[in-house]
Amino acid sequence: MNPHAKLIISLSLITGTTITISSNHWIMAWTGLEINTLAIIPLISKSHHPRAIEASIKYFLTQSAASALILFSSMINAWSTGQWDITQLNNPVSCLMMTMAIAIKLGLAPFHFWFPEVLQGSSLTTALLLSTLMKLPPTILLLLTSQSLNPSLLTLLAISSAVLGGWMGLNQTQTRKILAFSSISHLGWMIVIIIYNPKLTLLTFIIYTTLTSAVFLSLNQSKILKLSTMLISWTKTPMLNATLMLTLLSLAGLPPLTGFMPKWLIIQELTKQEMTPTATIITLLSLLGLFFYLRLAYHSTITLPPNTSNHMKLWYTNKTPNTSTAILTTLSTLLLPLSPLIITMT
Amino acid sequence: MLKIILPTAMLLPMALLSPPKTMWMNTTTYSLLIALISLQWLTPSYYPSKNLTLWTGIDQISTPLLALSCWFLPLMILASQGHLQHEPHTRKRTFISALIIIQPFIMLAFSATELILFYIAFEATLIPTLILITRWGNQPERLSAGIYLLFYTLISSLPLLIAILFLHSKTGTLHLPILKLTPPNPTTQWSNLVSNLALLVAFMVKAPLYGLHLWLPKAHVEAPIAGSMLLAALLLKLGGYGIMRITLLMGPSSSHLCYPFLTLALWGALMTSSICLRQTDLKSLIAYSSVSHMGLVIAASMIQTHWSFSGAMILMISHGLTSSMLFCLANTNYERTHSRILILTRGLQPLLPLMSTWWLLANMTNMALPPTTNLMAELTIMVSLFNWSFPTIILTGTATLLTASYTLYMLLSTQRGTLPTHITSTPNSNTREHLLMTLHIIPLLALILKPELISGTPL
Numbered sequence: 001m002n003p004h005a006k007l008i009i010s011l012s013l014i015t016g017t018t019i020t021i022s023s024n025h026w027i028m029a030w031t032g033l034e035i036n037t038l039a040i041i042p043l044i045s046k047s048h049h050p051r052a053i054e055a056s057i058k059y060f061l062t063q064s065a066a067s068a069l070i071l072f073s074s075m076i077n078a079w080s081t082g083q084w085d086i087t088q089l090n091n092p093v094s095c096l097m098m099t100m101a102i103a104i105k106l107g108l109a110p111f112h113f114w115f116p117e118v119l120q121g122s123s124l125t126t127a128l129l130l131s132t133l134m135k136l137p138p139t140i141l142l143l144l145t146s147q148s149l150n151p152s153l154l155t156l157l158a159i160s161s162a163v164l165g166g167w168m169g170l171n172q173t174q175t176r177k178i179l180a181f182s183s184i185s186h187l188g189w190m191i192v193i194i195i196y197n198p199k200l201t202l203l204t205f206i207i208y209t210t211l212t213s214a215v216f217l218s219l220n221q222s223k224i225l226k227l228s229t230m231l232i233s234w235t236k237t238p239m240l241n242a243t244l245m246l247t248l249l250s251l252a253g254l255p256p257l258t259g260f261m262p263k264w265l266i267i268q269e270l271t272k273q274e275m276t277p278t279a280t281i282i283t284l285l286s287l288l289g290l291f292f293y294l295r296l297a298y299h300s301t302i303t304l305p306p307n308t309s310n311h312m313k314l315w316y317t318n319k320t321p322n323t324s325t326a327i328l329t330t331l332s333t334l335l336l337p338l339s340p341l342i343i344t345m346t
Numbered sequence: 347m348l349k350i351i352l353p354t355a356m357l358l359p360m361a362l363l364s365p366p367k368t369m370w371m372n373t374t375t376y377s378l379l380i381a382l383i384s385l386q387w388l389t390p391s392y393y394p395s396k397n398l399t400l401w402t403g404i405d406q407i408s409t410p411l412l413a414l415s416c417w418f419l420p421l422m423i424l425a426s427q428g429h430l431q432h433e434p435h436t437r438k439r440t441f442i443s444a445l446i447i448i449q450p451f452i453m454l455a456f457s458a459t460e461l462i463l464f465y466i467a468f469e470a471t472l473i474p475t476l477i478l479i480t481r482w483g484n485q486p487e488r489l490s491a492g493i494y495l496l497f498y499t500l501i502s503s504l505p506l507l508i509a510i511l512f513l514h515s516k517t518g519t520l521h522l523p524i525l526k527l528t529p530p531n532p533t534t535q536w537s538n539l540v541s542n543l544a545l546l547v548a549f550m551v552k553a554p555l556y557g558l559h560l561w562l563p564k565a566h567v568e569a570p571i572a573g574s575m576l577l578a579a580l581l582l583k584l585g586g587y588g589i590m591r592i593t594l595l596m597g598p599s600s601s602h603l604c605y606p607f608l609t610l611a612l613w614g615a616l617m618t619s620s621i622c623l624r625q626t627d628l629k630s631l632i633a634y635s636s637v638s639h640m641g642l643v644i645a646a647s648m649i650q651t652h653w654s655f656s657g658a659m660i661l662m663i664s665h666g667l668t669s670s671m672l673f674c675l676a677n678t679n680y681e682r683t684h685s686r687i688l689i690l691t692r693g694l695q696p697l698l699p700l701m702s703t704w705w706l707l708a709n710m711t712n713m714a715l716p717p718t719t720n721l722m723a724e725l726t727i728m729v730s731l732f733n734w735s736f737p738t739i740i741l742t743g744t745a746t747l748l749t750a751s752y753t754l755y756m757l758l759s760t761q762r763g764t765l766p767t768h769i770t771s772t773p774n775s776n777t778r779e780h781l782l783m784t785l786h787i788i789p790l791l792a793l794i795l796k797p798e799l800i801s802g803t804p805l
Contacts (some may be wrong), residue, residue: 040441062611165563198771201606242440246473249473253474254469254472254473255469255470256451256470256473257473258464260466264462264507264511267507267511268511268514268515271508271511271512271514271515272515276508276512278503279508279511280504283505283507283508284501284504284505285501286504287497287501289502290496290497290500291493291497294492294493294496298480298489298492301481325375334697
C-alpha cells in the first residue's frame with residue numbers, strides 16, 4: 001500500500017476514535033464513527049481479492065446502517081428533550097434504538113452475522129484492528145449511555161452473545177473466524193457488567209485487547225490462517241508456538257493467567273448485585289469457548305511428534321519475532337498477580 | 347512459608363540455566379534438599395496453626411500434605427529420567443520446568459488461608475498437568491484424556507468460584523480462621539443447599555467420587571510416569587483436603603447433604619474394587635484402586651468426627667506414597683516391555699528379582715497389611731463409620747476384602763507364574779529405580795513408628 005495512503009488512513013483511524021470517545025455531542029460522536037468506518041474500508045479491501053471486496057461491502061453496509069440508526073435515535077432524543085448531550089439519553093424509544101445500533105456496530109449476538117465474514121475476508125492485522133480498535137468507540141458510547149439503558153435487554157444481549165460466540169466457534173477451522181466468535185463471546189462478558197460497574201467493562205476491554213493482540217500477532221508471525229497450517233507451524237517458530245498456547249488458554253480464562261482476572265471481577269460484581277444465576281450461566285457458557293481454545297492450543301504445540309501428521313513440514317526461517325509480540329504475550333500470561341494494582345488504576 | 351516456596355520457585359531458573367550434563371543432578375539434589383528442610387514443618391506445635399500470615403498458614407491438616415508434596419518433586423524428577431533419555435535436551439528442560447511450575451501452586455493450595463487464593467492455586471495446577479499429560483503422553487488418546495481432565499475439573503470448579511464469591515458477598519471475608527468463627531449466614535434453605543453443593547462438588551470431582559471419576563483412569567493411563575505420580579500422590583489429595591476444609595465451614599445444615607455423597611463414596615469403593623478385579627491394564631488397575639481408597643477418604647471426611655478426620659489424613663498420606671510407588675513399578679515394567687497389559691507382562695520375578703521385592707512391599711502396603719499405616723487408617727475409618735451407622739460395615743468390609751484380592755491378583759500376575767515366551771531379554775533394573783522405590787518405601791515404613799505425625803488432630 002502507498003505510504004501516503006497508509007499515513008492518511010492510520011491518522012484518520014486515530015482521529016475518528018479520538019473524536020468519538022472525547023465528544024459529548026451526538027453529532028460529533030456520529031462524525032467520529034463515520035470517519036472510522038471510511039478509514040478502515042481501504043484496509044479491508046487492500047488485497048483486491050473477491051472475498052476482501054465482499055467483506056468491505058458487508059462492513060460498509062452494516063456500519064453505515066448502524067451509524068444512521070445512531071443519528072436517528074439521537075435526533076429523536078433531541079426532538080423530545082431538546083439537547084444533544086450523550087449522557088442525557090432519556091427518551092425510551094431512542095434508548096432502545098441506540099442499544100440496537102451499538103449492538104450492530106459491536107457485533108453483539110443477534111446482530112453478529114457480519115462480523116465473522118468480514119474478519120475472514122480481511123488480513124490478520126486488519127482483523128486485529130477490526131476486533132479491537134474499531135470496537136472501542138461503540139463501547140465508549142455504550143459506557144456513556146449505560147445508566148439509561150434497559151438492564152434486562154443488555155443482559156439478554158450479553159448472554160446470547162456468550163451462547164452464540166461459544167457455540168458457533170465450535171465447528172470452525174479458520175483461525176480468524178474462531179477469533180471472531182471468541183470476540184463475540186468476550187463482548188458478552190463486557191456487556192453483562194456494563195450497568196453495574198462500567199469501569200469493569202473498560203478493564204475487560206483492555207485485557208481482551210491485550211490478549212487478542214498477542215494471539216493475532218503471533219498468528220501473523222507464522223501466517224497461520226487455518227488449523228492445518230497451525231499444526232505444522234511449530235517448525236517455523238517453536239518458542240512462539242509454546243507461548244501462543246499459554247496466550248490462548250489465557251484468552252479462555254484459566255486461573256493463573258491474565259484472562260482470569262476480568263472473569264473473576266465480573267463474577268464478583270454480579271454476585272454482589274444478587275445476580276448469581278446470571279453469573280453461573282455466563283461462567284458455564286465460557287466453557288464452550290474453552291473447547292475451541294483448547295483445540296487451538298492442541299494444534300499449536302501439544303500435538304508435536306511423537307505424533308505424525310500428513311502435512312508437509314515447513315522450513316524453519318530464522319526470523320525473530322518482533323518485540324511487541326513478546327511484550328504482549330508476557331502481559332497476557334503474567335498479569336494476574338498484579339490485579340489489585342490494575343483494579344485501583346482503572 | 348516463603349523459605350520453602352521461594353527456593354522452589356528458584357528451581358525453575360536452575361533447571362533452565364544449568365548445563366546439560368548436570369541438569370538432572372542439580373534439580374534432583376536441590377529439590378531433595380528443599381524436601382528435607384520442609385520436614386521441619388512436622389515438628390509438633392502448641393498453637394493451632396504455625397506461620398500464620400494474612401495469606402498462608404499451616405495447621406495439622408495441611409502439614410503432612412505439604413511435606414508430602416515437597417517430598418514428591420525429587421521423586422518425580424528421578425522417575426522421569428528413564429523415559430526422557432532419548433529426547434533432545436531442550437525438551438528435557440521443558441519437561442522438568444513443567445514439573446517444577448506445578449510445585450509452588452500445590453504448596454500454595456495446601457497452605458492458603460484465603461479461599462480465593464486457594465481457588466486460584468487449586469486451578470493453577472490444571473494447566474501444567476494438562477501439558478504433562480497431553481504433551482508427554484504416549485498415545486493419541488492422550489488428547490481426549492486431556493479434554494476429560496480439563497472439562498470435568500472446570501465444570502465442577504466454576505460453580506465453586508461463584509459459591510466462594512457468594513460467600514464473600516454474604517460474610518465479607520474469605521479468611522478461613524475468621525470464617526470458622528462467623529455463624530452460618532441466614533439465607534434461605536434453598537440457596538444454602540445450592541451453595542453448599544457447589545462448594546463440595548469441585549472437590550468431589552478432584553478426589554474423585556465414584557460417578558464423577560471417569561476422567562481419572564483415562565488421565566492415569568495416558569500420562570507419563572511423573573504425571574501419574576503427581577495425580578495419584580498430590581492432586582487427588584487436593585480434593586480430599588478441600589473437602590475437609592469446606593465441611594468444617596458448612597455447619598450443621600450439611601447433615602442431609604452428606605447422605606448422597608457418603609452412599610456414593612462407599613458404594614464406589616466397592617464398585618471400583620470389583621472393577622479392579624477384572625482389569626486388564628496395569629495402570630488402569632492402580633488408578634481404580636486410587637478411586638476406591640479415595641472413596642474411603644471422602645466418606646470419612648463427610649462424617650466430620652475426630653477419628654474419621656485422622657483416619658482420612660493417614661489414608662491420604664499413606665495412599666499417596668503407596669499408589670505412587672505402584673505407578674513407578676508399573677512404569678519400570680512399561681519401560682522394559684512397552685506394554686501395560688497384565689497378560690503380556692507376567693512372571694517377571696526370575697528376570698528382575700529385586701524389583702519383585704519392591705512389588706511385594708508395595709502390594710503389602712496397598713492391601714493394608716499390619717503394621718502399615720494404611721491398616722491404621724482403614725481401621726480408624728471403618729470404626730468411625732461403624733459408629734456413625736452400623737450397616738456401613740458391610741460395604742467397608744467387602745471393599746477391604748476386594749482390595750486384598752485385587753492387590754494379590756496384581757502381585758501374582760505380574761511377578762509369579764511362567765515367563766511369557768515373547769519376553770526374551772530385558773535390561774537390568776538400575777540403581778536409579780531402586781533408589782526411587784527406596785525413597786517411596788522409607789517414609790511408609792518410618793511412619794509406622796510415629797503415625798501421629800500425619801494423623802492431623804483437627805480443630
